[in-house]
Amino acid sequence: MQLLATLKTRKITPEQLFMLSVLIVNGGNYLYNLILGRILGPAQFADAAVLITFLLVLSFAAMTFQLVTAKFSVLFENDTFNSFISKIYKNALLVGVVLGLLIVLFANQLQVVFNTSSASMFMVFGFGVPLYFIMSVNRGVYQGKKAFKSLSITYQGEMLSRLVITLGLIYMLNLQSSIVIAIGILVSFMFGLVPFKMPKIVSVKHLSLSQTNTKAIxxxxxxxxxxxxxxxxxxxxxxxxxxxxxxxxxxxxxxxxxxxxxxxxxxxxxxxxxxxxxxxxxxxxxxxxxxxxxxxxxxxxxxxxxxxxxxxxxxxxxxxxxxxxxxxxxxxxxxxxxxxxxxxxxxxxxxxxxxxxxxxxxxxxxxxxxxxxxxxxxxxxxxxxxxxxxxxxxxxxxxxxxxxxxxxxxxx
Known part of the structure; x- marks a missing residue:
């Protein structure tokens, strides 16, 4: 009874809540991979592993924008912060579109290099790349401001939707296809945008970033x-x-x-x-x-x-x-x-x-x-x-x- 009373009086800090959330997200992502491994078997799982690896590569690339956003969300305030966020969103979207187009255009070559059974899975994946970069900037704002509740929700939404949608399509349509996995990944990016903090769009003329700040960024x-x-x-x-x-x-x-x-x-x-x-x-x-x-x-x-x-x-x-x-x-x-x-x-x-x-x-x-x-x-x-x-x-x-x-x- 004493232990229960102690637990009730102790408040969970936002940092602890985020750590718990990350453990759940990682657990969910592992469950997703493990179930795919069991359903598909080693040979077919190799194709799925290429897509999962592409997803990890994308997450690291987009993490650049997230970390930059997180750092300067701590350092900047008011108009400087609004100008910075407006600019980082525009650049993230541009990079996302370019990378996504490259993946779509070179889908056939990627199929040959990685010995996959389909080129279409790379095309579907490519369409989701711009969304992921926008999602990462959104997460960077929450990370920098230590809004760990909202940050946790974005990760939970991405993980849960990918798990449920991918496995749902496999079981309902009886399709063990890498394209189904790519569709699940694409849709999960949409869920990962929630909650989305709409930035205040600042025109180039009204950007209040000094030369020093721009150089630091x-x-x-x-x-x-x-x-x-x-x-x-x-x-x-x-x-x-x-x-x-x-x-x-x-x-x-x-x-x-x-x-x-x-x-x-x-x-x-x-x-x-x-x-x-x-x-x-x-x-x-x-x-x-x-x-x-x-x-x-x-x-x-x-x-x-x-x-x-x-x-x-x-x-x-x-x-x-x-x-x-x-x-x-x-x-x-x-x-x-x-x-x-x-x-x-x-x-x-x-x-x-x-x-x-x-x-x-x-x-x-x-x-x-x-x-x-x-x-x-x-x-x-x-x-x-x-x-x-x-x-x-x-x-x-x-x-x-x-x-x-x-x-x-x-x-x-």
Whole structure:
């Protein structure tokens, strides 16, 4: 009774609510992937994995706009804020339209490169790209203003609609098609726009952004775009390269391995979402920021160790429960992939921390090792085991260098 009374009197903070929401969203996205893996089987799941990977690539690209919006939503106020938001929406829409058109126009070439059964799935996906960029700017406003309730709703709406619509179409129409999956993704972008904060449109003549502010926005945008590109390379190049170099069956097996092993990264992502506005606000107030970094690194390291141990001790159980016996061939590699992802997740916290402080060398370091990882896989891919080992080498070196940079920088 005493415990219940204590829980009732304690209020859940917006940050805690958002963290709970992110856990639910990640759980829902995992459920979506797991169900598709079981329904489709390894060979057909390889096509679905390409679309899911494209979705992740899109999310990283659009994250540039979200992080820029979040940062300057903290720093700007009144007319300067309105001018900034108006401009960022226009640029996001332009980039989204261009990328979407490129995907639609080169759909046939994408089918050949990634050995998929259909080009139409890329066309459907391309039509949704502009919506995703608009959605990301909308989320950036909520993130910067710490409106975590509204931010949670946008993520929940996107996840739930994609899960329900995709599985509903598969079961009602009895279609196990990559086009159905693409339609589900497209419609989920529409739901992800809710609640949408309509920006105050400011004409070019009335923009009140100073040259200094414009330069600061441009600099942060460029370096953030560069860092998100490294995220795309590190997080997704392995799946796309495996799909290119290996048969569909092996690629489907590897996709299941990647989805399980990346649990650590997706949990780390929610801490990044909280880290960025907190560090920027502390810096703005002239307060110490390192304790926040230590706290989040400790959280991620603890979670990473736990998940890697579970993958090492119970690999067959984990794969059987999540994907089924068809994917058991990947059991010996599960803990190794989880280890590589864990090291990347911890390195990522350091990079985003310094990105928040306008220190960009760790971002460049991540870019170098992202290219290194991709290069290692390109040259060493005799087996799926070798692909995983190349990632462990690259991520171990990245983590060591990021930690060394922090130690040297903190001493100064």
């Amino acid at each position: 441009r600099s942060f945008f460029v370096i953030t775009a560069f860092y998100e590109l490294t995220q795309i390379i590190i997080n997704n190049s392995d799946i796309l390269l495996v799909k290119h170099y290996f048969e569909s069956y092996d690629a489907g097996l590897y996709a299941s391995l990647a989805l399980i092993g990346r649990i650590v990264y997706f949990i780390a992502w929610m801490f990044v979402m909280l880290l960025l506005p907190t560090v920027i606000q502390l810096k703005k107030e002239g307060k110490e920021t390192a304790p926040v970094l230590f706290k989040y690194v400790a959280y991620i390291a603890g979670i990473a160790i736990l998940i890697t141990l579970v993958c090492a001790l119970f690999p067959k159980t984990a794969i059987t429960l999540l994907f089924g016996k068809s994917y058991l061939a990947m059991a010996p590699l599960l803990w190794k992939y989880a280890l590589a992802t864990s090291m990347f997740a911890i390195s990522n916290i350091f990079a985003y921390y310094y990105l928040s402080l306008d220190k960009y060398l760790p971002v460049i370091i991540s870019g170098v090792f992202g290219v290194l990882q991709m290069g290692l896989v390109v040259f060493f891919h005799d087996s799926l085991s070798q692909v995983v080992h190349m990632q462990i080498i690259a991520m171990l070196l990245l983590l060591i260098i990021q930690m060394a940079f922090f130690k040297l920088n903190h001493k100064k």
